[in-house]
Amino acid sequence: MADDKKLTTRADDFSAWYNELVLRAELADYSPVKGSMVIRPNGYGIWERMQRALDDKFKETGHRNAYFPLFIPESFLKKEAQHVEGFAPECAVVTHGGGKKLEEPLVVRPTSETIIYHMFAKWVQSYRDLPLLINQWANVVRWEMRTRLFLRTLEFLWQEGHTAHATHDEAEEETRRMLGVYRDFMENWMAMPVITGQKTESEKFAGALRTYSCEAMMQDNKALQAGTSHNLGQNFAKAFELKFQAESGEIEHAWNTSWGVSTRMVGGLVMTHGDDNGLVTPPRLAPIEVVIVPIWKSDEERGRLTEAAMALKAELTDYNGRGAHDRLRVHVDAREGLKPGAKYYEWELQGVPLRLELGPKDLEKGSVFSARRDTRAKAAIPREGVAASVVALLETIQNDLFAAAKARREANTHRNVTSYDEFKKIIEGPGGFVYAGWNGDPAVEARVKEETKATIRVIPDAEFRSAEAPTTCIVTGEPAKYEVVWAKAY
RNA sequence: CGGGGCGUAGCUUAGCCCGGUAGAGCGCCUGCUUCGGGAGCAGGAGGUCGGAGGUUCGAAUCCUCUCGCCCCGACCA
Numbered sequence: 351m352a353d354d355k356k357l358t359t360r361a362d363d364f365s366a367w368y369n370e371l372v373l374r375a376e377l378a379d380y381s382p383v384k385g386s387m388v389i390r391p392n393g394y395g396i397w398e399r400m401q402r403a404l405d406d407k408f409k410e411t412g413h414r415n416a417y418f419p420l421f422i423p424e425s426f427l428k429k430e431a432q433h434v435e436g437f438a439p440e441c442a443v444v445t446h447g448g449g450k451k452l453e454e455p456l457v458v459r460p461t462s463e464t465i466i467y468h469m470f471a472k473w474v475q476s477y478r479d480l481p482l483l484i485n486q487w488a489n490v491v492r493w494e495m496r497t498r499l500f501l502r503t504l505e506f507l508w509q510e511g512h513t514a515h516a517t518h519d520e521a522e523e524e525t526r527r528m529l530g531v532y533r534d535f536m537e538n539w540m541a542m543p544v545i546t547g548q549k550t551e552s553e554k555f556a557g558a559l560r561t562y563s564c565e566a567m568m569q570d571n572k573a574l575q576a577g578t579s580h581n582l583g584q585n586f587a588k589a590f591e592l593k594f595q596a597e598s599g600e601i602e603h604a605w606n607t608s609w610g611v612s613t614r615m616v617g618g619l620v621m622t623h624g625d626d627n628g629l630v631t632p633p634r635l636a637p638i639e640v641v642i643v644p645i646w647k648s649d650e651e652r653g654r655l656t657e658a659a660m661a662l663k664a665e666l667t668d669y670n671g672r673g674a675h676d677r678l679r680v681h682v683d684a685r686e687g688l689k690p691g692a693k694y695y696e697w698e699l700q701g702v703p704l705r706l707e708l709g710p711k712d713l714e715k716g717s718v719f720s721a722r723r724d725t726r727a728k729a730a731i732p733r734e735g736v737a738a739s740v741v742a743l744l745e746t747i748q749n750d751l752f753a754a755a756k757a758r759r760e761a762n763t764h765r766n767v768t769s770y771d772e773f774k775k776i777i778e779g780p781g782g783f784v785y786a787g788w789n790g791d792p793a794v795e796a797r798v799k800e801e802t803k804a805t806i807r808v809i810p811d812a813e814f815r816s817a818e819a820p821t822t823c824i825v826t827g828e829p830a831k832y833e834v835v836w837a838k839a840y
Numbered sequence: 841c842g843g844g845g846c847g848u849a850g851c852u853u854a855g856c857c858c859g860g861u862a863g864a865g866c867g868c869c870u871g872c873u874u875c876g877g878g879a880g881c882a883g884g885a886g887g888u889c890g891g892a893g894g895u896u897c898g899a900a901u902c903c904u905c906u907c908g909c910c911c912c913g914a915c916c917a
Contacts, residue, residue, distance in 0.1 A: 355866080355878060365911075380909085384909080436916095440915075440916070461917090492917080494916060495841080495913095495915055495916085496912095496913085496914090496915080496916090501917085502916065502917075506917070574917095575917065576917085578917070610917070613917090614917050645875070646875070647874085647875060648875095651875095686875095687874095688875085688878095688879095689874080689876095689877080689879060690877070691879090692875095692877085692878045692879085693877090694877055695878050696878090707876070710876090712876090719876080840916095
C-alpha cells in the first residue's frame with residue numbers, strides 16, 4: 351500500500367472510497383451479523399441532528415410521536431394483497447419464543463402500516479377523530495440480499511409517519527406536505543438538492559395509491575432515493591376496517607398516508623459532500639461545527655494557548671446570535687503528543703466544517719486562523735467579534751455546499767435526449783439524470799432497466815420539467831405521455 | 841442464489857507457485873526531544889497464520905471439507 355493514511359480516491363473507486371470513509375471517519379462499523387452495522391458516535395451524532403430537525407418539522411405540521419411494537423402478527427401482513435407481495439420476501443419471522451413454537455409466527459416489522467392501521471381502527475369512530483397524525487422513530491428489518499453501510503442494511507433506523515384522513519384530497523394534501531418537509535430538510539439542512547415527483551406504478555410502495563419521492567444525485571452520478579411519501583388511498587383502511595362515521599352519518603373508510611426517511615440519508619450526505627480527504631458535513635447537521643486547535647511550542651505556551659482556546663470556545667458557545675436554543679457546537683482539541691498537522695487531517699476526515707487554529711502569533715495579532723473544510727480556504731479572522739464572523743462563515747459554508755451540489759447535479763443532467771442510442775451512451779458512460787419522454791408503458795420501463803440498469807426515478811414535478819416537454823417516447827418513438835427522469839440508482 | 845476476490849498482530853499486508861526459526865508499515869505502551877499540515881530517536885507489548893481433517897520427519901505454504909467477509913449481478917429505504 352502506497353500510503354495507508356490516504357483514502358482511496360473517488361475517481362479511482364467510488365465504492366471503495368465510500369466504504370473506507372464511513373469506516374475511517376468512524377461513522378459506522380460492520381457488526382458480527384452479516385449485513386447489519388453498528389452506528390458509531392460520529393455517525394449517530396449526525397443522525398441525532400437529522401432527527402431533531404425533522405422532529406421539529408413534524409411537530410410544527412401537527413404530528414405527534416408514538417411507538418408501536420417491533421413484532422407484527424404474520425397474518426396482518428397478508429391482509430393487504432400488494433403489501434404482502436412486496437414485503438413478504440424480505441421479512442424476518444420469529445417462530446419461537448420462550449422455548450416454544452409460537453401459535454402464529456411474528457414478523458419483525460419491515461414497515462408498520464399493518465399494525466398501525468389495526469390500532470387506528472380501534473381509535474377512530476367519528477370524522478371528529480380525524481385527521482389522526484402520528485409519527486414514530488423506530489428500527490425496521492428487511493432481509494436484503496446485498497447490503498452496504500447506511501445505504502442498505504438488514505436493520506435500519508427511520509421515522510415513519512402514518513396518518514388517517516376523512517377524504518382523499520386531505521390525504522393527498524398531507525402526502526404532498528410531508529414530501530415538501532423532506533425536501534426542505536434535504537436542501538436546507540443536508541445541503542442536498544433533490545428532484546421531487548411521483549413514482550411510476552412499478553416503483554411505487556407496495557399497497558399505495560401513489561408514491562412521491564425525493565431523488566438526489568450522488569457524486570458518482572447515481573440517484574439515491576432519499577425519502578418517500580405515500581398516498582395509501584383506502585387500501586389499508588379497507589384491509590383493517592379503519593372506518594368512521596362521516597358528518598353525513600354514512601360509514602366510510604379512512605384515507606391514509608405514510609412517509610419515511612432513514613439513516614440512509616447519512617450515506618447520502620457522505621456521497622453528496624465527501625471528498626478525497628474525507629467527510630464534509632453541512633454545518634447544520636454537524637455534531638461539531640467548529641474545532642479549535644491550539645498550537646504551542648513550550649510548556650509555558652501550551653498552558654497559555656490551551657487557556658486561550660478554552661476562552662475562545664466559551665465566547666463562541668456563549669454567543670446567542672443564532673438564538674438561545676441554537677448555540678455553536680465547538681470542540682477544543684488540546685491533546686498532547688499529536689502535532690497540529692495530524693489533528694487537521696483527523697478533523698478533516700471526520701468532516702468538521704470549520705477549524706480554528708490558535709497559536710502564539712494569532713494571540714499577538716489579535717486574530718484566529720480559520721480553515722474551511724469544504725473549500726479548504728484559509729483566512730485570519732479578527733478575534734474581536736469572532737463569534738459573529740464564525741456564525742456567518744458557517745452559513746456561507748452551508749449555502750456554498752448546497753450551491754456546489756446543485757451545480758454538480760445540473761452539470762450531470764441531460765435534457766432534450768431523444769434517441770435511445772444517445773440515452774444508452776449517457777447511462778453507460780458518465781451517467782447522471784436523463785430527462786426524456788415516456789409513453790407510460792411499464793413494459794418499456796422494464797426493457798430499459800433490463801438493457802441499461804437505469805430506472806425511472808420520478809415523473810418530476812412541474813418546476814423540474816424541461817422548458818419544452820419531450821414529445822416522443824425515448825424508446826418507442828410513440829407520443830410521450832410523461833417527461834421522466836431516468837438514472838441508475840442505489 | 842450465480843460470477844469474481846480474499847481470510848496472517850487492532851488496521852493494511854509480505855511470505856504461499858518452489859513445505860524448513862512468522863516478517864514489515866501504520867496504530868498501541870514507556871521515556872526523552874518535538875509541536876503553524878500526517879514528528880524523531882530509544883525501548884516494549886501484541887500472532888494457536890478463519891476452522892476441521894489429511895499428506896509429510898516437518899504445513900501459513902500442498903490436498904479435502906467447512907465457515908466468514910468484500911466486490912459484481914438478480915431484490916430493495
